[in-house]
Amino acid sequence: MPDTLFYLLIIFALAALAGVVFEEKTHVSKAKITLFFGTISWMLLIAFAPAGPERDGVLHGLTENITEIAGLWLFLIAAMTFVAYLNKKGLIENLVYLVLPRRISERGLLFVTGTFCFLFSSLADNITATLVSVALVLSLKLDRVRTIKFATLCVFAVNSGGVALITGDVTTLMIFLAGKVDISSLLLLSIPAFAAVMFLATVLSIGMTGEVQIQSHQTDLRKVDLAIAGVFMVTILSTISGNMLFQIPPVLTFLTGLSIMFLVARFFNEDNDNDPILEYIRTIEFETLLFFLGILLLVGMLKEIQVLDALPQVYETIPVAAANFLMGIVSATIDNVPLTAALLKSGLAMSPAEWMGLTYAVGVGGSLLVIGSAAGIVAMSKVPGLTFSAYMRYTPLLLAAYSLGFAGVYAINQLIQI
Template identity: 25%
Template sequence: MSSFTLALLIFGLAYLVIMTERIHKTIVALFGAALMIGLGIVSQDEAFYSHEYGVDYNVVFLLIGMMVIINIIRETGLFEVLAIWAARRADAKPFRLLVLLALLTAALSAMLDNVTTVLLMAPVTLSITKRLELNPVSFLIVQAVASNIGGTATLVGDPPNIMIASKAELGYLDFLVVLGPVVVVMMAVFIGMLWLLFGRHMRVAPHLRDAVMALDPRDAVRDRAFLRRCLWMLALVNMGFCLHSVIHQEPATIALLGASLFMLMGHGRGAKHNGEELSYLAEVEWKTIFFFIGLFILVGGLVKVGAISMVADQLVTATRGNQTGAVLAVLWGSAVLSSAVDNIPYVAAMNPLIVDLARSLHPEITDYATLVHQPDIMPLWWALALGACLGGNGTLIGASANVVIVDLARKAGYPITFWQFFRFGFPVMLGTVFLSSLYMWLLFLR
């Protein structure tokens, strides 16, 4: 059996088992990754050290760093303060609260990134829904979807955008100006869809609503001095994320440095709770971390045997000479594939193909920046960004933010199944990609 067939078989079986949820997804991902290495599809060096085929440690250590920071901030009562503030702003009405949290999540995802945002927002959601005795599952799924939509708007909002910006030599304002307007429209349509699904059905007992409205956010603060220090440090970390391309540091480095400083500030505080000096590390969602490690190696196997580049190449070459067809093929193909596999290696495979297409269409142009900014090439970059980012809403494992939200929900005692997420996320993905198609046609293809 060829390596190509083996890689497809291992990934396909792993995906099916994850969908059935008979075995925990972390076990499945690690077992599939071990098979990829053990059967020689990827070598151990490639799995652990290759940027192209192996684990994306920028994502892994970004998650670890932010999880440590969140665990320390939780001790200050900040999340309870934000939860009470959100509930009071929404008049403690469930649907208003759902919309407020969705809009806040989308906005923060555009300014930071979607993984960091859901790590910050999920505890707030769990806290306030507990006070109102609401099931948080719908709130959390909505937040995951909103984070992926909001993250599409900017260069820093989703990792694929950073990769595309680097290859296409695009800046922060380029993304904001081109993708920002359509993301605003998507969020407006998304809120309308939420009203149809939840607006007439969400209710909360009057006494619970009155009790929450009577709460004072200041009463939730456990240590004001420590909270102030944490807020300053969190602001510095978030500033680092926004300026990471200027200071030439990856988000993972900023997150780890921030986590280290947070742990120095919180030195000894964890020991008060469970007797362990490094309790903040013990509370990291290690199941999520190892799931990502396994998933990266699984997808790396597909990249190594050429499965992803073959599909990407077909998307581009099948419509060569037909700009409208090429743009729509890249948009929809990217969305569907990003629902099934991690969008980072997919974008890594697509980037050079678009450059090669540009070279074949414009052999007379030698300047790289001029080449990749040609009027018939630019729509392909934006189609790739929209498809890769929005496609993450299609399935539970389509985006890092989804996986993080699901594991936080499980830890809180509210498991979200693959099919629960799919029933909500996949139609949203189809709707947003359809809106993207109209937008691309109006902007570039008329």
């Protein structure tokens, strides 16, 4: 490969990263930027590869890259379609107001909010969980300072809740699909992750003395909505148990669940011209999926030109636990999806316990800055006054909570190894 092409591809990758970081300034969607640079990079790589074994090798690398992306895409489409339906029908909103009392102290509400965000994000994707959580916070009509406090907790809790289940966080799903961790080990991450959320809620609640009046917005639910909610829960449980017992790929289980959802809707005569069930596939966040596509194409390209070979050197310089902790902090400035993909593609060799530490780090570390995760970006776009600088005031507290959670993961791993 010509040196000029090598450096051009590096520039493309850096330009895509800059597009992600400065999306709020350029007003150009990060999905459009990454998809453009990801596709054009592979086209140039193939076009300039000499015909024969070298070009065949590049084409083989692209095929592997596309196959991995396809598995991730299909899983996310199935999971996000479920959530899109349940959210549109008001079941999620009803569930929220069902558990909330009419009146509650601000401190108590902070803990309830953190717990809800944590649990909900384990089942739904981070974007949907953040949208629902932020809508709840805004409905409380709190003052600006308290609203930003609640939103900050939401971002951290949503990212923390997603790390323990493959349905909750893309990076967790990526690490799992790469065969680095198993589901039973991942579930252990929920203990230190939830402890970190409660620690942050405790610190943020200092000085809060007021009460909040909750105005219910419950809607009537139909049998079909409850039935599809049941199918969703059974699908999640089947995904976990099926993989643990029979190594059934999660994407296959979720696609099966999605097909059952379609059949249930037909059985209840819900699938009609006025509200076709297949239309809910179109309502999911395809911009997020296209962003993942572009990023993973770029990371695959970087692997192909052997740029990622330098990443394991960080782990050779400092202890693995320290390197994982550092990667979590780095993920606050570099989106955790490309960072995780890069680490997976680099050929990094770690034990399952060490991969668990990295799973927590890249899943939660993005919470340190508002631009470091999809949850933060969504919250910033929805909450008035939640700017980069306003969020950064809480970065020291977020770093303390992140450190506590990471220490908990490390302690659990040490106990398992004894």
